[in-house]
Amino acid sequence: MGALDGWKLGWIGVGRMGTPLCRRLLEAGAEVTATDPDHTRIAALAQEGLRAAMTAAGLAEQTDIILSMVPNDAALLAVTLGPGGLAEEIRPGQVFIDLSTVSPATSAQVAEALAARGADYLRCPVSGSTSTAASGTLTIFASGPEAALDRCAPLLGVLGKETLRCGTAEEARAVKLMVNLVVALTPAIIGEALAFGGRLGLDWEAMVEALSKSVVASPLLAYKAGMLKARDWTPAADLDLIAKDLDLALAVGLREGAPMPLSALARQFAAAYQASGEGELDFFRLATWPERLLAPNPR
CATH class of the missing domain: 1.10.1040.10 (N-(1-d-carboxylethyl)-l-norvaline Dehydrogenase; domain 2)
Incomplete structure (x- = not known):
């Protein structure tokens, strides 16, 4: 039995860090559906069970918890507030976890949009490298609603060795x-x-x-x-x-x-x-x- 058996997860951004992190979730038993502008990245993990979605909004329709690892502020805004973004479909009871390094101001924009949809938003930037991502030994700085952090603790435990809770808003950023x-x-x-x-x-x-x-x-x-x-x-x-x-x-x-x-x-x-x-x-x-x-x- 894997630590995440039965979990339905969405993933945005299958790049240098996203690839080993997706692999860890798959190995832990989660059902993972991903989207990325470069579809070849998803195809490379298809044999390991990774499924594909066309848009971030599509992930919100199919999964309970969505995670992202994107390169910058513009990418985060695009996958959340842009056309086909999460804000089109995310609903109460769902959780969005962003693992990227972005500005507090941009993160606050995302928080406002998701709050309007009734969804929970966890800011969880990580400290580490591709090798620590692959081994599950990242340090995760987390802020957001305590109840959502409690709910997602097993998931974050698969991705990192330690989750440091920093506050309820943009403190982790x-x-x-x-x-x-x-x-x-x-x-x-x-x-x-x-x-x-x-x-x-x-x-x-x-x-x-x-x-x-x-x-x-x-x-x-x-x-x-x-x-x-x-x-x-x-x-x-x-x-x-x-x-x-x-x-x-x-x-x-x-x-x-x-x-x-x-x-x-x-x-x-x-x-x-x-x-x-x-x-x-x-x-x-x-x-x-x-x-x-x-x-x-x-x-």
Whole structure:
């Protein structure tokens, strides 16, 4: 017996993160119907039991709980408030869970529209990577109605190792942006330390090993240590994505009067890599930023 036997779920967005998460739900016994602008993504999981729907509204007609993992604010608005969106068909008793990283303001628009339909809305952005999504070890920041969170706890338990309840409205959105600021700044700071050590004649791999075994070690650095040592920038989360998250946070900070000079600097580093056509590389490519100041053709 699977943890989600008998659950009828809808899923919006079968991309880099959505694919392993859908697979976990299927393996837990859920009946999952999905929609995505790229229909080949759904076809790739069809043999594992994933069903297809043409629109988000179609999911609301067929399922009890709908989840989404989409890339940005515009995509969330399109699948909820746009033509064929959830707001056309979602009804009282249904729950919409969005796992994406989006702005609190856009999320509040969605909340207002779904409240008018009598549906529950859970904001559940996740912290982790494609590998932690596949293993079910994401951390989930959750806010929304307590009763809906209680109802969906077994489902969230399949997707993540821990669900941190943050509040009843947009608090989870703020927490995720706060965490992502530290995530975005980490490779920039590490890059400066590695450049310093390199000037003193230290070996690149030895420096990464020292950092990963020191007081500054973190789960993020542990996950990225092998990538850093090999200088392999195959993306788990790419620079374009982290730049989008920084833009979201900086916009909120500007509106709220929060000083964010370091985050703004990290955004400019990301912009430099994007300008050179490297936006699709892993965001830990930012650790090589000092090399841009020292050599015209960094590796």
